[in-house]
Amino acid sequence: MKYVYVIACTLVVLFTACNEVDPKNEDDVRAFVKRWNENHTQLKAPFLQRYYMDRVAYYGKERTKREVTQDKLVLFEQFPDYTQEISDGEMSIIKEDGLYLVIFTKNVKYGGVTEEYESYLSILLKNGDYKIMREGVADDPKNENAIILPKFRETVIAKTRNRQLFGDFNGDGLSDYAYINGPTLLSDTAQSNVSETTAICKGDCTSVIIFSAPDLSPFTIENAYKSNLENLRDLNGDGADEIGFWNIKPTTKSLYIFDAANSRLLTPPVVINTAVHKNLKLIDVLKKSGPKKITVTRSANRNGTWVLESEVVVLD
Structure with a gap:
């Protein structure tokens, strides 16, 4: 000493x-x-x-x-x-x-x-x-x-800084940011069924959304190795921005709609079959349709044919 x-x-x-x-x-x-x-x-x-x-x-x-x-x-x-x-x-x-x-x-x-x-x-x-x-x-x-x-x-922090998504995710009127801590992908092979993908990661194929605001809990998404974040703005009228997580696979992409302020998922993941329904943007998948209401559009297999179906979701 x-x-x-x-x-x-x-x-x-x-x-x-x-x-x-x-x-x-x-x-x-x-x-x-x-x-x-x-x-x-x-x-x-x-x-x-x-x-x-x-x-x-x-x-x-x-x-x-x-x-x-x-x-x-x-x-x-x-x-x-x-x-x-x-x-x-x-x-x-x-x-x-x-x-x-x-x-x-x-x-x-x-x-x-x-x-x-x-x-x-x-x-x-x-x-x-x-x-x-x-x-x-x-x-x-x-x-x-x-x-x-x-x-x-x-070097890791510099890369993370470039992927930061800004917004007011806890509703305190101040800007926060979120970023993804994702795994290292070693291989990624699509199967015949679009919902199945064989992926090998260094460690678990798990991604974590981390927030700069200390009062916000991280979100963990399993079987997620390639992803993007979206600021969805305030969808449920609580004054805080919701955050979207795109889980991207070779033949699908799924939108997770998180209410960070209350540590919850607002809807089940919205899955899009990108092998059939190509080039869909966020606005095609999610729309705010009224006070505490959103419309989500997802891919659905109906009698062997993939179609797009929309649903109005009432938020608590």
């Missing part, structure tokens, strides 16, 4: 001197760091945004708190079994003018690997709330090739 302490005091932190923290605040800082650490799971990751300043020095680069949260999400998606622990006894806290330097050993497990990283957080106490200004690890050669560090996810 002395090694990290020297680095932190001389190279990393913003302090002009390294002083011991006032004991009356030490418990609050420790509790804050513990809560931050406990949110390092795939389900809780969206809530990490609340722990950071608007702009953060994150592993040597300036990032917004939204970008930090997105990086954490990609980490947990890449390593679903990822866990990290901080030993309370190994946590050192130094204070200077409302800033706290917290130095600790982070015990990390992922993909059958167990590693330790000498880590630090710089925390600001502002208006009674603690916020993270800096996060990083000690400048140690062994960390250069640590695949769990952010620099190894920059």
Whole structure:
């Protein structure tokens, strides 16, 4: 720990001197760091945004708190079994003018690997709330090739950013975004029956819609490896945009209509036989037909002939 302490005091932190923290605040800082650490799971990751300043020095680069949260999400998606622990006894806290330097050993497990990283957080106490200004690890050669560090996810995040769909999916009047975390497809073979496709993915052929708003739960779609998102606007009058997920197969495409604000599917998937009904657009498949009413059009096999059938759906 002395090694990290020297680095932190001389190279990393913003302090002009390294002083011991006032004991009356030490418990609050420790509790804050513990809560931050406990949110390092795939389900809780969206809530990490609340722990950071608007702009953060994150592993040597300036990032917004939204970008930090997105990086954490990609980490947990890449390593679903990822866990990290901080030993309370190994946590050192130094204070200077409302800033706290917290130095600790982070015990990390992922993909059958167990590693330790000498880590630090710089925390600001502002208006009674603690916020993270800096996060990083000690400048140690062994960390250069640590695949769990952010620099190894920059390409993935750049690709994800290009696929973001914007909208107000929780109805709070602010813009959110959603993106798809999809599998890697190894092969895709259509069968004689248009509803059947043999696909081989790296891992499960499962896609997950992830939202930037921390109060929105992800949607998981099984047997989905090629897809697109659509902003369907507010269909049920609750003030939030609905989101459409196209599950694309060699001979079919299916539209899933999700109410993200209430974590539900509004209708069964709307399946189109693209081998017969070609070039149909969203407007051909889904229309808003009145207050809390939509009309969906799907392919149906009637006596051996594929036809398009429309149905009016009343939304709750």
